Amino acid sequence: MAGIYIHIPFCKQACSYCNFYFLTRKELVEPFVDALIEEILSYRSHPFSEQIIKTIYVGGGTPSLLNHQQLKQIFDALRDVFDIDAEEVTLEMNPDDVSVEYLNGLQDLGVNRASMGVQSFDPALLLFMHRAHDPSEAEQALEMLRTANFPSFTADLIYGNPGQSLDQLDRDIDRLLSYNPSHVSAYSLTVEEGTRLGKQVELGRIDVPDDDIVAEHFDLVEKKLLKKGIKRYEVSNFAMPGKEAIHNSNYWRHVNYLGLGPSAHSLFWADNGACRWSNKKDIKLYLSKDWDQLIDEETTLDxxxxxxxxxxxxxxxxxxxxxxxxxxxxxxxxxxxxxxxxxxxxxxxxxxxxxxxxxxxxxxxxxxxxxxxxxxxxx
The missing domain is CATH 1.10.10.920 (Arc Repressor Mutant, subunit A)
Structure with a gap:
């Protein structure tokens, strides 16, 4: 039993808080897809090819920047190499990328869970986060999920933003809950070194809220979600009973997982321990398809x-x-x-x-x- 994570390292623009590996060079998307398929094929004789793959998670970056044909090529390659019997196939998406036709196409490919990057419905907060969508696009995307009868979806929400009031957060939660999400990932805004936000805080241009305010925000999130039957099952994750994220839960339980794409991590159990490795954050190296050089670090865990x-x-x-x-x-x-x-x-x-x-x-x-x-x- 194992899972596969695929990192799609492309975004329209950089969110102020994000420290994940990403690029905004759309001209590299097609060669990246070609390289990703080659990386998938390179695992044909690896012990992972003998594992039963129960979950697939396509994250990023912004996987919804890939079109249906590109995603089909990727899923076809996965099925060619691995023994896939997936309970859960998740794809991350941004509100400004989706349409009902696109969502229907994802379901045809076997995607049964959408992860929608809403973050907020407040225009000022979205501008502060440097998100590519506006509030109306977020609401339209959530409505499209309902129209397309998507089997399951989760939405991201960020609280503890500078200047964010409890009333603002309350409105955000209410708007999200009006679309009946079965799962919500609620994150306190984190200041990461090397990000746009990190630089602004370092220069004293932005003051982050203190711990007491963040705690009040969290309490409000938990209270309102619980009233809708959406219970916390992990520090930042809430779900209706039976709608917990299988893929992420398997990470926490040390199920084998394979990471594909630049910056992706993998874990594979061996006798008396496990091996962990990661791919380098280097698109040029990735496109060269030199898989031996791509491995950033390999660690044996006792x-x-x-x-x-x-x-x-x-x-x-x-x-x-x-x-x-x-x-x-x-x-x-x-x-x-x-x-x-x-x-x-x-x-x-x-x-x-x-x-x-x-x-x-x-x-x-x-x-x-x-x-x-x-x-x-x-x-």
Whole structure:
């Protein structure tokens, strides 16, 4: 059982907060698709070709910049090389790219889940984020998903923006919920080094909201989504029961995954550990189709490495982690010091302990990264 992630590194323009690898050179799209197909074919004799592929996620960048024929070529190549029995096939898209015809074409290719990059319906915030769409395009795109009877979709929402009021956020959430999303990914605005936003903050041109304001924003998001039956299952992800993202959930559970395209990451289990590698962020090298040179770094992870990573990923989910599973899969047992720490955090209301599960409480999930690092350091 495995998943495939494909990185499409093209965007119309740079969003102010984004630090993903992307390009705006549309003339490279066609040669990129040719190279991507060659990379897919290069895995014909790799152990991944023997895996049953249960999920495919096409991300970026902006995959919806690719036309139907280009996407068909990619999916045909995937089916030629891999044993695909996909439960979930997701494609990220921007509101200004889609039409009902385009969405119907995606379904013909087997795409059954759309990831719509809404972020906000507020024109001033969209301008601040340097998004390519406007509020009306976002609403039209969500209506098109309904018209095309798309099986499932998720929408992205960003909160904690400079100057964003609770009333603005409240309106954003209400407008999104009017389209009955089954899944919402809600992210606090993060200032990343090397981005347009990062530079503005560094120069003192923008002040980001303090933690208390961001916490109020998050509480509003969670409260309003919960009223619609959309429950949090991971720090930043909310879903109707049964509509959780399978592909992303498999990342958190260390299911094998193959990354294709520049900057994509892969993980493959071997005896007593796993191998992780990534592709270089270099479109020129990628278009040269020199696959041996494309690998940026290859790391062997032993069971302790994997166990600690599983702790970090699993405790960010509402499901939490099972000490029994940690022992059986990784040979990892919590130390007396860690157990004492857990009991102390339970008394403080940050940790929930029951039978064979460790979870963070709603209070604990707000400071998940801090708590997880503290737990690991106690070993």
């Amino acid at each position: 069971l302790v490495d994997l166990a600690e990573e599983r702790l970090m990923l699993g405790l960010r989910t509402v499901e939490g982690i099972s000490p029994g599973e940690m022992k059986s899969l990784y040979g990892y047992e919590l130390t007396e010091k860690q157990l004492e720490w857990l009991i102390g955090q339970q008394k403080e209301g940050f940790i929930l302990l029951d039978e064979d599960h460790i979870r963070l409480s709603a209070k604990g999930l707000k400071i998940a990264d801090y708590l997880i690092l503290d737990l690991i350091s106690k070993r």
